Amino acid sequence: xxxxxxxxxxxxxxxxxxxxxxxxxxxxxxxxxxxxxxxxxxxxxxxxxxxxxxxxxxxxxxxxxxxxxxxxxxxxxxxxxxxxxxxxxxxxxxxxxxxxxxxxxxxxxxxxxxxxxxxxxxxxxxxxxxxxxxxxxxxxxxxxxxxxxx
DNA sequence: GCCAACGTTGGC
DNA sequence: GCCAACGTTGGC
Numbered sequence: 001x002x003x004x005x006x007x008x009x010x011x012x013x014x015x016x017x018x019x020x021x022x023x024x025x026x027x028x029x030x031x032x033x034x035x036x037x038x039x040x041x042x043x044x045x046x047x048x049x050x051x052x053x054x055x056x057x058x059x060x061x062x063x064x065x066x067x068x069x070x071x072x073x074x075x076x077x078x079x080x081x082x083x084x085x086x087x088x089x090x091x092x093x094x095x096x097x098x099x100x101x102x103x104x105x106x107x108x109x110x111x112x113x114x115x116x117x118x119x120x121x122x123x124x125x126x127x128x129x130x131x132x133x134x135x136x137x138x139x140x141x142x143x144x145x146x147x148x149x150x
Numbered sequence: 151g152c153c154a155a156c157g158t159t160g161g162c
Numbered sequence: 163g164c165c166a167a168c169g170t171t172g173g174c
Contacts, residue, residue, distance in 0.1 A: 007171095009172090028168095031157075031171095032157090033157095054173080058172080101173080112173080131155090131171095132156060132157085132170080132171045132172070134171085
């Protein structure tokens with residue numbers, strides 16, 4: 001059992017959207033490192049922090065769970081999608097994704113600002129300077145500690 | 151909207 | 163394989 005943090009811009013897809021839809025294919029990831037985490041290291045049942053990025057109150061807004069094995073991201077084959085990738089083929093797809101299912105919305109957003117104030121979380125990937133990965137692993141100790149903040 | 155900190159692309 | 167130019171992410 002591993003733990004993850006996955007970023008989404010709430011204007012595009014928020015924790016409330018996931019709550020309403022129950023389950024969502026995490027499409028549009030176009031970063032190789034993030035793809036590799038989904039393709040190689042995620043397992044059904046892994047825990048996910050749903051993180052709101054690029055918004056007024058960036059932070060962890062909810063909990064989710066990996067709900068499928070990795071499979072090709074359909075949007076890469078769709079010429080009308082902004083995620084279309086002409087360099088990818090169905091025979092040899094470049095981009096993979098997993099489904100994510102809703103677990104709960106946190107009672108409050110645990111903000112980035114707050115996370116920065118906890119010395120125990122100083123080595124978290126999320127807080128490392130310049131980090132832009134939209135999918136990243138979370139240590140079990142960090143997971144537990146952050147759950148305790150809610 | 152600005153811009154630092156990346157990652158990717160493509161000429162050579 | 164180097165690296166300059168370009169594009170993107172995401173906090174502020």
